[in-house]
Amino acid sequence: MTPSTLNTLANKIEVSVKSQFVTQIIDNNKPLFVFSYTITINNQSEQAVKLMSRYWLITDGEGEEVEVSGDGVIGEQPLIAAGASYQYSSGCHLSTPFGTMQGYYMMQTANNQSIKVTIPLFQLAQPYCVN
Template structure:
């Protein structure tokens, strides 16, 4: 199974203070992922893998089928966007991972999700 960059992934993040409890070391973040199929054939997202690291270097791995209960198909040039969340014990952390994708021809590949920052506003100077 190879890595493939024909599926372009971009991420935006937001801290959710109303859903956080800093006094209890609970910092809730939302992230919005956009996948764009820039390959020459339709693809389907099958599985996700996340490596979440907080500011204390505590690591959590998350694996599962699809995203937000879906295994979306993307035609050539099509985009899929979803929003999900992560709870950290520190005001700063990172996420990275990959999606397991299947091409129309049945071959599978990993679409890498580049590392991105989760940070409370003002936590980094």
Template sequence: MQPESPLRITVVTTFVPEQSDPAECRFLFHYQITIDNISNDRLTLERRHWFIHDANGKQVEVEGKGVVGETPTLQPGQRFQYSSAAVIETPVGSMHGYFTLATARGSIKAPIAPFQLSQPGILH
């Protein structure tokens, strides 16, 4: 059994039609991530690891330091919010992954539950 995550992660996605081109199989989605430190520990978000899937079964992995150029430190009860974007080849897809966090006791991974990327009107 995996320990409970020290973070509450909320995701809001938005399809961006003006930066998408269906004829070229390009669908751009913005996503806003809200991270709440629900633990009693100070946490530093050191790395992110994303798995991005489209409806054709293509998977892209994105991994790197921090988020949007930052490695925020969250005190207990503190919130951090950021926005980013993903491009996929189909009007429907999904993302999931994890954040790697530094704590006083070492490094831990906080899972990011799967969330959907969907052009409005595609799904019922």
């Protein structure tokens, strides 16, 4: 496959995210804000792809960044058929009540070509309420 064909394929794989505040806990006298997120990957291409690895850039409300990478997601390297979707949920914690996550997946085609699929920037935020 040519680079432009791989680019077109990557653009046909859509990633959407829904995040939610879970709870606040105290760890070593410091607050931790726990968030969950659900990712849906829609493969709108004409070929199956395998999710090989992930990369996250997590930024808290004070601008502190943490990078996380590893094989697959939630212990799996799913094969996503053409026209199919894959969904999973995971979570993270921050030292601030808001922050962001963004990153990418490295996927592999049936003929072992690698493609990079962007995970769009999304917010993690504790809802504010008035008592």
